[in-house]
Amino acid sequence: MTEKWKEEKWAEDIWYRGKTTRRRIVGWGAGAIGAAMLVPAPWRAAFGAAKPYKIGSEQPLSGVAAIGGKTAVVGLQMAADRINKNGGIMGRPVELDIADDQSSPAVARQKTEKMVQQDSIDAHLGGFLSNICIACMPVWEHAKIVNMISVCLDTTLTTSACNRVSFRVHDYAPAQAVAFAPMLTKLGKKWHIVYADYSWGQSTRDAYAAEIKKNGGEVVGHTGIPLGTADMTPFLSKISGNFDGLFAIEFAKDGVTLCNQAYALGLTKKYIWAGDEIGRASDEARAMRCARHWNRPATTDTFGGYARAIRSPADDICPTQGAGRGAPWNRHGAGSGQKTRYSSTISGKPAQPAS
Secondary structure, three states: OHHHHHOOOHHHHHHHHOHHHHHHHHHOOOHHHHHHHHHHOOOHHHHOOOOEEEEEEEOOOOOHHHHHHHHHHHHHHHHHHHHHOOOOOOEEEEEEEEOOOOHHHHHHHHHHHHHHHHOOOOOOEOOHHHHHHHHHHHHHHHHHEEEEOOOOOOOOHOOOOOOOOOOEEEOOHHHHHHHHHHHHHHHEEEEEEEOOOOOHHHHHHHHHHHHHHHOOOOEEEEEEOOOOOOOOOOOOOOOOOOOOOOEOOHHHHHHHHHHHHHHHHHHHHHOEEEEEEEOOHHHHOHOOEEEEEEOOOOOOOOHHHHHHHHHHHHHHOOOOOOOOOOOOOOOOEEEEEOOOOOOEEEEOOOOOOOO
């Protein structure tokens, strides 16, 4: 199965001549990003006839998670460029084979099987949506291809669904809940959880509920919202009662939608507003100060250099998601110009805990 972008007129110059830069990459759509990854790159001549290590990556370059997938591809390209500029791996270059899973488990399964059977990849690094990671785990296990999970946080991936060839290189939902729940229970004791209703959101909901309880708090209710829901009002309008705060488990476009519509309904004035991966920007949400667990300041030269390099392309992909130029939210979840690391205030006024 040939990727459709190869047949399009606009791709010819890129594909045949390798005229690509990171800024051009982030301005293109899903198919175009795939094109840029497979062009004959300038470093190829330096390695001569050395066979490249082909690294596959299935990413959501379209659909509900496209913002995250495109950002992940920028990071992958930066890593491949850095490796190749430093001589490759044991004298062999790294070549990326990117596939758009369209934010669909069924499509992802087809694309990953193609990577194995037709593209002959040596390893896989990718995965953004947890339900897609889960769907593709058997492919990597059967082919005995090392699978490095780059984003997916679902608990089962490294517990009940774990296999010998798949690895997660970062933390996951229970670890994040352990870190953040103590702060939540200081802000308020009673919480209602709003979550993305699929594997990641469900496992993250359960992890936070358990940790909030361990820290003396209580989850009094929860509301699941399907991925890609444009109008969340029917779900949010049912939330009421005597509790302290709303805890949101959302991301990317859905996170922004949630912030906008919760604000419009007055929920962010009535309750403390906190979250895991919630959208950090929208015109309405700028009035809020969200308590958020993401606190990774650039404290080293290495990380600082990476942050500076990724900032511009990330902002180009989605200005409301990045932490760089003009972003209304910083990485700590507080409005621009705020010095506080976390805040339990809404629109500048202290949120009152439920009695």
